[in-house]
Amino acid sequence: MQGQSLQPFPFMKSDTLTADPIYQRIAERVEGLIAGGTFRSGDRLPSVRALSRDWRVSVTTAVGAYSLLEDRGVVEPRPRSGYYVSARRLSPERLPRGNEVESDPVEVGCAEITEKVMDASATPGIVPFGAAVPADEILPSAKLAALYGSVIRSAGPSAHQYSMPPGLPALRFELAKRLLGSGIAVSPDDIIATSGAIDAVLLAVKSVCEAGDVVAVESPTYFGILSMVRELGLKVVEIPVFSDRGLCVEALAEAFASHPVKACILQPNFHNPVGSVMPDAEKRRVVALAKQHGVTLIEDDLYGDLHFSEKRPLSLKAFDSGDTVIHCGSYSKSLAPGLRVGWIVPGSRYHRIKSLKYATSLANATASEMVVAEFLKSGGVERHLRKARRIYARQTHEIREAILERFPGEIRVTRPEGGFLLWCQMPEGFDSEAFALAALKRKISVVPGTLFSASCGLRNCFRISCGFPLDDHSRRAVGILARLAEG
Ligand SMILES: Cc1ncc(COP(=O)(O)O)c(C=O)c1O
Incomplete structure (x- = not known):
């Protein structure tokens, strides 16, 4: 493989316009190969000198590219020898297989241990593999503290008044600019600020559905979405999610053809818990399909900014020239969950959603909106995001490796390209509830x-969060989990 040229593709117009540092583009190219x-x-891999010559960049830039790949666990340096493709990079056959789902609508059940698991995730002193939150060290706490001080001083009492729907103009202005990066071109007046993504999804669902209606949800999906649809008295058809391409569009087409589905709630980018991203072609297909059946797609895109590779995946809304997709997002995973800053792009349901916002939670946290x-x-x-992405890529890789090393050989684990969650699948018969309770006893x-x-269902699976580093303590915890899994 030595001597293989890594010359860049001929520059296209978009390349010359991109503001991404060149070392990231080089890393992307190497990773692609x-x-x-x-x-x-x-x-x-080609030497640092070869890379620098081929790309006409400095040696430092070439080293930067390899360092980025090293952080992601893709390559490893060997003293006095150069960079190698990580020998421990694992083959795709260790990824979880898709799961079976019911084809008829069901009422959402409630796993008895939900409250125990949720309480434990927020308890100090517990190794928090259950908590899908950034570690304290990753939060931009110092910057946020400084910003809170300065905005409160300069805004005066208005920082403590209600921020009524649609939310502060300054925030919506910045959000509109940022949404361009997800492929969404809207004006600040097309956005309503919310208290996090869950508030946005709730408003979207309420604007489309009434009790007794059928919604399509992914299987697996974030349990907050399932609790919400249960509390709203909705029935669900479950649509399988694959780790390599997200929601199964064929199963969705079948559900649309067989049931009176009003809406589909989906996470197209770095899905919780699977980590999958729907390829652009699938996003385009799902929007066309929903449009054809008159179904509203509610996209929850709060992990989209946490991509490990160069580019942010496009939002589903980017493929909607009409009014099929309601886009929801927040800064809970990418900045800090306690900010409670989220947003919704409601399209033609703008006034309905604004009125629902008044009726359900009235206003948002004003100072948080000012700070963001x-x-x-x-x-x-x-x-901040550049740093967070690097850290999550490393942590996710290291924790995945530790799991594969220590757990029984039959385990399958996703290999996400963004976010910080791992979905683990044990053989049929494994009881993840008993496993989670036994783990709780071990803190x-x-x-x-x-x-x-x-x-x-999905009793043989469990989710591990990599918001936290793999230090000695958490490494020991992986060992304990592995022993518990062995039974
Ligand atoms: C997919 C998904 N949606 C929504 C939420 C809640 O987001 P927020 O804190 O912004 O309300 C979470 C939190 O884990 C999540 O994973």
């Missing part, structure tokens, strides 16, 4: 698969 099989596990608007305006958010939280299933 590895993914495509040009370089295999254990292969020596200022953070976005200063460009600091992108800086470790994990979330059993049943919480992610409307019909309380």
